[in-house]
Amino acid sequence: MDRFRLDGKVCVVTGGARGIGRAIACGLKDAGGAVVLADIDLQGAQRCAQELGTDAVQLDVTDSLSIGHAFDTVVARYGRIDVLVNNAGIVRNTAATETDDASWRAVLAVNLDGVFYCSRQAGRRMLQQGGGCIVNLASMSGSIANRPQPQASYNASKAAVIHLTKSLAGEWASGNVRVNAISPGYVATELTQAGLANEAWRNAWLDGTPMRRLARPDEIAPAVIFLASDASSFMTGADLVIDGGYTLW
Ligand SMILES: NC(=O)c1ccc[n+]([C@@H]2O[C@H](COP(=O)([O-])OP(=O)(O)OC[C@H]3O[C@@H](n4cnc5c(N)ncnc54)[C@H](O)[C@@H]3O)[C@@H](O)[C@H]2O)c1
Structure with a gap:
């Protein structure tokens, strides 16, 4: 089990103030990492950092x-x-015909530009220091189009994250920088709260998931520890799907 340890590793989790990011930060710390929560919501990140015994900084992944x-x-x-975990993400559930330029840009700016900008800056440092690991939170929405809720911008952004992961993995493999993605299905967080409150959406989500439930954020974190540690030393450019079986139907 030593190969799953992250002792002495400095880990940055974007969007770490709550939800999946918070659970990932908690897992990385348990594995021995020094964890910094990096969120646009500084107060939330500081509160979370105090609870978890981690550190916090403010950052806007679009800038x-x-x-x-x-x-x-x-x-x-x-x-x-x-270790960089690109976890910050947003969703807008608007029909494509009702999605204006600003809404489209907002989703792509956080979910895709943000992953590239953070990876580019961390990647430069990692290549210079001789190695590192980047884990991107993509989504099953990068492989399937969710229903019944409309979210074309989100789905397109996550498909792009999966391909960006492969592209960066190929460029940086020789520099000992591994880049992998995780694609969760539905996870119970603030991101999915409004959808869960909608009976038609909730029923469709559960009917579409063979395991008939949403994931807890702590069911995503162990895969991040795996991809951030030597336990996955021959993996790069991969996309780990954790979706309760959603994409098998
Ligand atoms: N919840 C799900 O069902 C689900 C499924 C698949 C993938 N994901 C992905 O997992 C990631 C985390 O999702 P979550 O459900 O925990 O979301 P969440 O809304 O609970 O948390 C998102 C965090 O990102 C931060 N954030 C938003 N914009 C930011 C910015 N510009 N710069 C820095 N931080 C910013 C927020 O302040 C918040 O702390 C996202 O990338 C999401 O797309 C979620």
């Missing part, structure tokens, strides 16, 4: 300058970044 400041702060405090 390269903000990412630069946040990563400089992490390096000033800890000397390096070994």
Whole structure:
């Protein structure tokens, strides 16, 4: 089990103030990592950091300058970044015909630009220091189109994250930087709360999931520990699906 340990590894989790990011931060810390929650919601991140015994910085993944400041702060405090978890994400459930440019851009800016901007800055540092691991939170929505709720921008952004993961993995493999993705199915967080409250949506989500339930955030975290640790030392460019069977039907 030692190969799953992250002792001495400096881990940054974007969108770590709540939900899946919080559970991932908790798991990385349990595995021995020094964890920094990086969120646009500084107060929420600081509160969460206090509860988990981790650190927090503010960052907006859509803004390269903000990412630069946040990563400089992490390096000033800890000397390096070994693991980056690109977890920050948003969804807009609007019909394609009702989705204006600003809404489309907002989703792509956080979910796709944010993953690229953070990976680019962390990747430079990792290549320079001789290695690192990046784990991207994609989604089963990158492989299937969810129903009944409309979310074309989200689905397109997650499909792009899966392919961006492969592209960066290919570029950086020789530099000992591994890049992998995780694709959860429905997970009970604030992101899915409104959908769960809608009976038609909830029924469709449960009917479409062979295991007939949503995941808890702590059911996603162990896969991140795996992909961030030496336990996955020959894996790069992969997309791990954790969806209670949703995509098998
Ligand atoms: N919940 C699900 O069912 C589900 C399923 C598949 C994939 N995912 C993905 O998992 C990730 C986490 O989802 P969640 O359900 O925990 O969401 P959530 O809404 O509970 O948490 C998202 C976090 O991201 C932060 N954030 C938002 N915009 C940001 C920005 N510009 N810069 C920095 N931080 C920002 C928020 O403040 C929040 O703390 C997302 O990428 C999401 O798309 C979620």
